[in-house]
Amino acid sequence: MLEHFSFRVIGQYLPLFLKGLWATCWISGISIFFALIIGVVACGMRLSKNKFFQKLAGIYIESIRSTPLLAQLYFFYFGLPSLHVNLNEVQTGILALALNSGAYIAEIVRAGIVSIPHGQVEAATAYGLNYFQRMRYIILPQALGVTIPALLGQFIVLVKDSSLVSLISVLELTRAGQLMASERFMPAEGFFTVAAFYLLIYYILKYLSNWWQNRLIYMEGH
Amino acid sequence: MIIFKNVNKWFGSLHVLKDINLHIHPGEVVVVCGPSGSGKSTLIRCINQLEPIQKGEIYVDGIQVNKRSTNLTKIRSEIGFVFQQFNLYPHLTVLENVVLSPIKVKKVPRKEAEENALRLLERVGIPDKANDYPSQLSGGQCQRVAIARGLAMNPKVMLFDEPTSALDPEMIKEVLDVMVELAQEGMTMIVVTHEMGFARQVADRVFFMDEGQIVESNTPDEFFDHPEHERTKEFLSKIITHN
Ligand SMILES: Nc1ncnc2c1ncn2[C@@H]1O[C@H](COP(=O)(O)OP(=O)(O)O)[C@@H](O)[C@H]1O
């Protein structure tokens, strides 16, 4: 079988793959950046005392987590123009990915926050820190510390999920594979290469995650 | 300095503070004792409004704290609070623990805050631990850091909630020594504790709480040697045999 495997064509398509790889990386990077902001804000709203914010964040998180990403992507891609919001494909893709991941991140961060012993929050309150200062200086640094592995896990999911934006014809890694497969009728080579590049990204993130976890164990050992 | 007028507090249907009236003067040291669940912690937590009250009035330095319009941050930054479980911030060094609120709440310049913090750490006897993390310290050292953190706000009052109850016996003295010194320097203090030695040495008054009321209030010698109420006698006999 392997003798039919055309490494030569893969070589020809390499520039396209690299372009796709780059697009996957930056689309994922921007998406995770916004997802983190959305996630932290949504989590803050969910944990706030304000019933309205609580409810709003709850609805957002539940509706994202209970529907497929593909449906969300199509909803924005086909739905937004009819609301006269015009985004290009890449922007739509980033919007869908960020909103989707944000909901999961909100829950990850919430788990981190509730793991912080209440006594510390009380001490911070007793010493005059307001809600935002308590979040900023006491809770989030610790909550993010313990949730970094879960957040990197979510980032890995987001990188893989970003392949769905190929369906709205954004040129990224998966789309590059699709192009090669359809232009040269080489699905095996095309998607093998795609998979190999995803694996590469996965191992880099995984390595970071392990490194962080070890660091955390080291810090707790003190 | 601190005044309670007919203070009542409920947790749901549980009536934990019943018509508390008290008046604590500047420089006074008051020890609060009583059985577990009698409302001692709640009493002092109401002072800086870690717990809201449902009825009555609490004044700190002339300002009513249980009012919506009161600037709680300002009140809190004038009250030091030392918890039974220390409640240090584990991700920050000892120095950072001490300077956080002075810098962020009182807007003291960092350099000044750090110099002051180092002086305070020296005063509580651990100047060499400034760059350690709380997890590297013993319980007694943690509690002394917590006291330094309280003093760093330059408070008018220090509140202590069973500061030595979570400590191994050999560490209790090092913490009490710091507290005795503080009392002798004229700090206004309310201390929930069963350490009778401490009470006899520095307290001006001892309160006995039972079921949400201050049942008895007296000078330490009168209190320990001639308790008036049955409940007080019963309680004292228990902690004496225990000690
Ligand atoms: N957050 C809370 N919610 C409900 N009940 C509480 C809470 N905190 C304390 N209590 C109850 O209030 C009573 C007084 O508690 P506390 O002030 O902690 O007593 P003490 O410090 O004297 O042991 C107890 O019966 C306790 O169970």
Ligand SMILES: [Mg+2]
């Ligand atoms: Mg208590």
